[in-house]
Amino acid sequence: MGEHSDIENTEKEKKQKDPVIELENIVYSYNNGPVVFDGLSFSAGKEDKIGLVGHNGSGKSTLLNVISGLVKPESGTIRIFGQEMTKEADFQQARKKLGYLFQNADDQLFSPTVLEDVAFGPLNMGYSAEESRQMSIRALEDLGLAGFEDRITHKLSGGEKKLVSLATVLVMKPVALLLDEPTTGLDRATFARIIEILNSIRVSCIIVSHEFDFLEKTTSKIFSMDKGKIRYSGESEHLHTHFHTHPMGETPHSHNF
Amino acid sequence: MILEPFAFENSIIHRLDPRLRLVFAVVFSIATALTQSFAPLYPALGISIILVAMARLDSLALIKRIAVVNVFVLFLWVVLPFTYEGDAVFIIGPLAATEQGLMLCGLITLKSNAILLVFISMVATMPVAVMGHAMGRLKVPPKIILLLLLTYRYIFVIEQEYQRLLRAARVRGFAPKTSMHTYRTYAYLVGMLFVRASERAKNVDNAMVCRGFSGEFHSLTEFAFKPVDSVAAVLMVLALVIIEGARWASILI
Ligand SMILES: Nc1ncnc2c1ncn2[C@@H]1O[C@H](COP(=O)(O)OP(=O)(O)OP(=O)(O)O)[C@@H](O)[C@H]1O
Ligand SMILES: [Mg+2]
Numbered sequence: 001m002g003e004h005s006d007i008e009n010t011e012k013e014k015k016q017k018d019p020v021i022e023l024e025n026i027v028y029s030y031n032n033g034p035v036v037f038d039g040l041s042f043s044a045g046k047e048d049k050i051g052l053v054g055h056n057g058s059g060k061s062t063l064l065n066v067i068s069g070l071v072k073p074e075s076g077t078i079r080i081f082g083q084e085m086t087k088e089a090d091f092q093q094a095r096k097k098l099g100y101l102f103q104n105a106d107d108q109l110f111s112p113t114v115l116e117d118v119a120f121g122p123l124n125m126g127y128s129a130e131e132s133r134q135m136s137i138r139a140l141e142d143l144g145l146a147g148f149e150d151r152i153t154h155k156l157s158g159g160e161k162k163l164v165s166l167a168t169v170l171v172m173k174p175v176a177l178l179l180d181e182p183t184t185g186l187d188r189a190t191f192a193r194i195i196e197i198l199n200s201i202r203v204s205c206i207i208v209s210h211e212f213d214f215l216e217k218t219t220s221k222i223f224s225m226d227k228g229k230i231r232y233s234g235e236s237e238h239l240h241t242h243f244h245t246h247p248m249g250e251t252p253h254s255h256n257f
Numbered sequence: 258m259i260l261e262p263f264a265f266e267n268s269i270i271h272r273l274d275p276r277l278r279l280v281f282a283v284v285f286s287i288a289t290a291l292t293q294s295f296a297p298l299y300p301a302l303g304i305s306i307i308l309v310a311m312a313r314l315d316s317l318a319l320i321k322r323i324a325v326v327n328v329f330v331l332f333l334w335v336v337l338p339f340t341y342e343g344d345a346v347f348i349i350g351p352l353a354a355t356e357q358g359l360m361l362c363g364l365i366t367l368k369s370n371a372i373l374l375v376f377i378s379m380v381a382t383m384p385v386a387v388m389g390h391a392m393g394r395l396k397v398p399p400k401i402i403l404l405l406l407l408t409y410r411y412i413f414v415i416e417q418e419y420q421r422l423l424r425a426a427r428v429r430g431f432a433p434k435t436s437m438h439t440y441r442t443y444a445y446l447v448g449m450l451f452v453r454a455s456e457r458a459k460n461v462d463n464a465m466v467c468r469g470f471s472g473e474f475h476s477l478t479e480f481a482f483k484p485v486d487s488v489a490a491v492l493m494v495l496a497l498v499i500i501e502g503a504r505w506a507s508i509l510i
Contacts, residue, residue: 092466095469109464112410115477116476124475161485
């Protein structure tokens, strides 16, 4: 199979109904840094499951930051749930429905105990203390973290932090999930569990990952970041023959998962 | 959290409404601090000791806390009597201890211990997050509370970050010596610590904002003023009346 051209790509996007996330001509570079996005356009439809790949430093995390309004692009338009994002207040509303899992779990957890951290989102959304508590306990149970409520967040292991972070995001029942490398450092059982959970909820997902077998099982389309732009790279099922234009090209090859 | 050794016990004091405890601790401290004579300090200290006893705290941790403050007080006892102007009571070599100096030391010792004990029993017995929330209910400005809570939270993170950097240096064979290399490494560590702290602050702000934070801290704890709180409130007012009464008596007489 060949690469889809950009023209085909944009046509495909136009056909999508109710896009949940739309980026148009985004230009961005960090202060004095290299250009990260150079006229990037991208859209994700309702309940789309999108895998985002690209080499280290290609701007995947930055893209998720742009979508959630943590990083303001120099130019370009961002629409979330059909609404154009022009000021911080727009993002504040949008973020209530976006669940963003950071690449680094240490940045995500800030309350002393696990329960308080998970309940932080629901409390901000206006649920009562009791409702928030119940929601948080259920979210923890769903991830196999029953009994973790009173653990101290910064004393958790790396994988546990990642799971608790995921709970803090899922508890808010987001409409769209932005997951930045959700599986790094997880054992195979937990890995399988996350796949199961992601497949059981009806949300739009953008998942950044370097693990192709994970993307194959959780997403349906793959996009790749390259030279400041984003490109449609095909269906997740064909990940192996499709995506690797280099170094193996179209040559059949295997991965050591 | 790590340095809240008293917060998670379960005594009658722990069950009192945090708002009530906070208000009492503050009013008690002001009343005690304003005192210029010994008379009100005896009941004040007595009350604070009773409260600490009622809170049933871990005695080792308690002794440690008290010791820290009293080491400082001890320092005052060494210096103040010999430097304060007044009538000499006794003389050691070229130094004369004054009566006024000794009195002042006594006052400071009683005051600081009474206030310390009341804060340990009333305020240290609630998690800092709850304290922040209680302050919010008492109309303390949210920015101050936020500053307090985040400072408290991140002191430990920064300390950990420092330990992590130091460990990273050690596993690569770093052993401090008196050499340029050592100084430079420490300079890098400290510099890195600042960078990481500000980076971390930004990231945490992002994490909070992403989860709907808009400047106001909510808490899982709900406050309810129970009958036992009313009883406690009456007793607290009584305690304050005794202290203030003793103060006015000593002024008027
Ligand atoms: N805070 C920052 N300040 C300056 N430059 C940055 C900052 N964060 C990232 N960059 C730069 O922006 C580019 C994109 O970074 P980004 O973190 O988005 O990459 P990524 O695709 O997520 O990489 P990885 O797969 O390693 O997570 C990189 O060149 C990086 O060096
Ligand atoms: Mg990244």
